[in-house]
Amino acid sequence: MKFTIQRTAFLHYLADVQRAISSKTTIEILTGIKLDLVEDSLTLTGSNSDISIETVISIADEDAALKVEQPGSIVLPARFFNEIVKKLPDDTMSIDINERFQAIITSGQAEFTINGLNPEDYPHLPELDSTGQVMIASDVLKQIISQTFIAVSTQESRPILTGIHFTIKDGSLTAVSTDSHRLSQRKVNLNVPENINYDIIIPGKSLNELSKMLDDSTDDIEIQISENQILFILNNTSFYSRLLEGKYPDTDRLIPKTSETVIEFNATELLHSIERASLMSHVGRNNVVKLSLNVAENKVVLSGNTPEVGNVEEDLSFKSLSGEDIEISFNPDYMKDALRSFGQTEVTIAFTMPLRPFTIVPTEDQENFIQLITPVRTF
Amino acid sequence: MKFTIQRTAFLHYLADVQRAISSKTTIEILTGIKLDLVEDSLTLTGSNSDISIETVISIADEDAALKVEQPGSIVLPARFFNEIVKKLPDDTMSIDINERFQAIITSGQAEFTINGLNPEDYPHLPELDSTGQVMIASDVLKQIISQTFIAVSTQESRPILTGIHFTIKDGSLTAVSTDSHRLSQRKVNLNVPENINYDIIIPGKSLNELSKMLDDSTDDIEIQISENQILFILNNTSFYSRLLEGKYPDTDRLIPKTSETVIEFNATELLHSIERASLMSHVGRNNVVKLSLNVAENKVVLSGNTPEVGNVEEDLSFKSLSGEDIEISFNPDYMKDALRSFGQTEVTIAFTMPLRPFTIVPTEDQENFIQLITPVRTF
Numbered sequence: 001m002k003f004t005i006q007r008t009a010f011l012h013y014l015a016d017v018q019r020a021i022s023s024k025t026t027i028e029i030l031t032g033i034k035l036d037l038v039e040d041s042l043t044l045t046g047s048n049s050d051i052s053i054e055t056v057i058s059i060a061d062e063d064a065a066l067k068v069e070q071p072g073s074i075v076l077p078a079r080f081f082n083e084i085v086k087k088l089p090d091d092t093m094s095i096d097i098n099e100r101f102q103a104i105i106t107s108g109q110a111e112f113t114i115n116g117l118n119p120e121d122y123p124h125l126p127e128l129d130s131t132g133q134v135m136i137a138s139d140v141l142k143q144i145i146s147q148t149f150i151a152v153s154t155q156e157s158r159p160i161l162t163g164i165h166f167t168i169k170d171g172s173l174t175a176v177s178t179d180s181h182r183l184s185q186r187k188v189n190l191n192v193p194e195n196i197n198y199d200i201i202i203p204g205k206s207l208n209e210l211s212k213m214l215d216d217s218t219d220d221i222e223i224q225i226s227e228n229q230i231l232f233i234l235n236n237t238s239f240y241s242r243l244l245e246g247k248y249p250d251t252d253r254l255i256p257k258t259s260e261t262v263i264e265f266n267a268t269e270l271l272h273s274i275e276r277a278s279l280m281s282h283v284g285r286n287n288v289v290k291l292s293l294n295v296a297e298n299k300v301v302l303s304g305n306t307p308e309v310g311n312v313e314e315d316l317s318f319k320s321l322s323g324e325d326i327e328i329s330f331n332p333d334y335m336k337d338a339l340r341s342f343g344q345t346e347v348t349i350a351f352t353m354p355l356r357p358f359t360i361v362p363t364e365d366q367e368n369f370i371q372l373i374t375p376v377r378t379f
Numbered sequence: 380m381k382f383t384i385q386r387t388a389f390l391h392y393l394a395d396v397q398r399a400i401s402s403k404t405t406i407e408i409l410t411g412i413k414l415d416l417v418e419d420s421l422t423l424t425g426s427n428s429d430i431s432i433e434t435v436i437s438i439a440d441e442d443a444a445l446k447v448e449q450p451g452s453i454v455l456p457a458r459f460f461n462e463i464v465k466k467l468p469d470d471t472m473s474i475d476i477n478e479r480f481q482a483i484i485t486s487g488q489a490e491f492t493i494n495g496l497n498p499e500d501y502p503h504l505p506e507l508d509s510t511g512q513v514m515i516a517s518d519v520l521k522q523i524i525s526q527t528f529i530a531v532s533t534q535e536s537r538p539i540l541t542g543i544h545f546t547i548k549d550g551s552l553t554a555v556s557t558d559s560h561r562l563s564q565r566k567v568n569l570n571v572p573e574n575i576n577y578d579i580i581i582p583g584k585s586l587n588e589l590s591k592m593l594d595d596s597t598d599d600i601e602i603q604i605s606e607n608q609i610l611f612i613l614n615n616t617s618f619y620s621r622l623l624e625g626k627y628p629d630t631d632r633l634i635p636k637t638s639e640t641v642i643e644f645n646a647t648e649l650l651h652s653i654e655r656a657s658l659m660s661h662v663g664r665n666n667v668v669k670l671s672l673n674v675a676e677n678k679v680v681l682s683g684n685t686p687e688v689g690n691v692e693e694d695l696s697f698k699s700l701s702g703e704d705i706e707i708s709f710n711p712d713y714m715k716d717a718l719r720s721f722g723q724t725e726v727t728i729a730f731t732m733p734l735r736p737f738t739i740v741p742t743e744d745q746e747n748f749i750q751l752i753t754p755v756r757t758f
Contacts, residue, residue, distance in 0.1 A: 077688070080658070080662060080688070083658050084655075084658055087651070087654055087655045087658060088655070089651065089652075089655070102689070109693050109694045109695070109696070110652070110655055110691065110692075110693040111691065111692050111693065112655075112659070112689060112690070112691045113689045113690050113691070114688060114689035115687070115688060115689050272466070272468065273468075273489070275466055276463075276466045276467070276468070276489055276491075279459070279462050279463055279466060280491070283459060308494070309456070309459070309493060309494060310481070310491060310492045310493035310494050311491070311492050312489065312490065312491045312492070313489075313490050314488050314489040314490065315488040316488070317488070
């Protein structure tokens with residue numbers, strides 16, 4: 001195996017594959033990156049127990065300026081190799097592999113010789129027996145992930161809740177996550193035949209890694225789903241994730257259908273007030289703030305109190321308020337995550353009773369995005 | 380005590396004093412910041428066992444727009460207070476203290492009440508019985524610190540080496556540091572009477588903190604020195620540090636007076652080559668690289684070798700080379716620190732023998748700045 005490549009472009013490809021490679025794994029070959037060189041392209045592969053990423057650098061890519069001298073394969077220590085490529089002196093670099101699986105890396109006056117591993121020992125990527133194909137816009141997928149990842153559980157005690165539940169049905173996609181204290185649900189319409197149905201749970205961490213690879217330059221993404229794997233194809237990169245096994249809880253019944261009090265806020269203004277109040281709750285034992293809505297006086301007060309340290313109180317400004325008076329206490333961090341996911345917009349918050357979950361929806365699009373937070377009992 | 384102040388300007392002053400305040404101290408009052416309000420100014424004080432910082436905000440400072448309503452004093456929990464000031468909603472803020480040492484902080488619609496401490500319990504700052512005064516340009520002091528701090532010892536086994544040795548004599552200042560593996564020495568001329576003599580050891584950490592406060596807006600700095608304290612006065616801030624007790628080792632005799640081999644490099648180019656070679660040495664057990672100078676062939680090779688991982692070799696470009704052939708092995712991290720302290724310039728490296736310290740000086744100003752590195756025995 002022997003090739004020459006433009007170093008900066010190569011680094012960019014390396015960074016994508018690096019996401020799947022953990023330096024913590026005990027399986028030595030998985031700390032490596034696999035390089036497969038054929039006549040017209042170089043394929044890079046990285047993998048861990050959850051995800052695998054494969055990216056193809058074509059000789060047609062002018063930025064990479066890949067020149068293939070002799071096809072072949074090798075597995076190189078990923079992190080170390082990446083650091084070397086970063087520090088090489090010249091714009092271009094060459095890699096030559098000898099029969100003892102050593103890579104001789106040259107660039108300018110510098111020559112590195114590093115020990116690699118036999119590529120035949122590298123695990124094979126899953127083969128997907130796909131029954132149908134779904135296309136989704138890159139920015140939409142990125143938004144869905146950011147809006148639902150916040151409510152994914154980080155506790156391994158109920159592994160199923162560390163995933164995001166994706167349902168594709170009747171041409172629409174619903175993504176739901178809940179850590180049992182809060183819930184986030186997002187719906188979008190997909191341009192797929194109505195007979196395409198899926199009900200899968202994708203690990204939240206996998207989607208979060210995928211999300212970091214999506215930027216403005218990413219085209220529409222193709223999704224292929226099999227029994228226990230999902231594949232996202234973006235530009236020239238394939239992103240595989242395992243699926244979680246089991247049945248996701250029925251979240252529909254958690255979302256209240258009626259409400260007693262409704263208030264409308266600017267999401268960003270409310271976020272700043274919550275951030276202030278949470279300064280006080282964070283220093284105390286109970287991370288709780290209290291919202292008091294007085295409809296007759298048209299007054300809403302947010303407060304936090306930690307007797308050893310002090311207290312905070314703030315009159316909130318709001319757009320509209322109607323229904324019954326209510327006092328409700330909740331974890332301000334859940335509210336912060338929820339409000340950030342709406343961005344700069346108006347939100348409607350609907351309460352039923354002090355200890356029942358309340359909902360937050362964008363005022364302009366109440367059907368397709370909902371956040372739910374369970375209050376905290378303070379007495 | 381009651382005053383109103385412009386929040387952003389106040390934050391800037393708070394940040395300076397915060398440098399002296401550790402949240403780790405077991406003395407509760409030292410986790411606090413002291414506020415002293417008089418008719419025409421507000422003084423902020425922070426302190427730990429090594430340094431104390433005091434800054435004065437005058438009513439004449441238009442950015443701060445300090446309005447004094449009622450003089451008084453208080454000690455507030457520093458980190459928490461700082462976070463609150465950062466998050467307040469309005470451009471201005473007011474603080475009012477009640478008789479129970481509570482501060483009521485208001486800004487816009489937000490009102491915080493936080494518990495403070497009795498200012499009479501706060502320790503007094505050292506009083507300096509100064510025998511003379513030294514002035515130094517802020518950028519010169521910052522450079523001296525950055526050039527010598529690198530060789531300060533981080534080991535508490537020889538506490539004296541955690542300081543930087545400052546000698547003022549015959550109108551010139553010499554700063555020296557050594558961790559016994561390397562040494563850095565910088566000289567500057569000072570505009571002081573020739574009869575002013577000092578020989579003091581300042582904790583390296585104190586100077587490093589001071590250095591962070593020096594920027595382009597800092598005027599010349601006044602230095603006052605007493606038996607066991609040093610005071611730096613910069614603009615409206617006083618920075619106190621304790622001095623280290625004891626006698627600093629005689630470093631003059633460590634610096635070789637003669638050399639057998641002399642080579643001249645561009646500091647930045649050499650730095651990049653060392654960075655590459657150290658990639659290899661960092662993964663091995665011995666963090667060592669080897670420099671081989673062959674005068675007859677006019678060839679200089681830098682190499683690193685870690686048998687389990689691989690090796691690296693690079694032909695170095697240099698400006699001039701003379702004297703005897705030599706092979707020398709050293710810790711590349713010491714060389715990196717040294718080269719960075721020179722910036723973009725030409726340096727001259729002089730060797731005597733493979734196991735004797737070698738020196739690095741700027742080619743253009745060999746008298747006033749010298750770095751010394753002790754090689755490593757590799758056989």
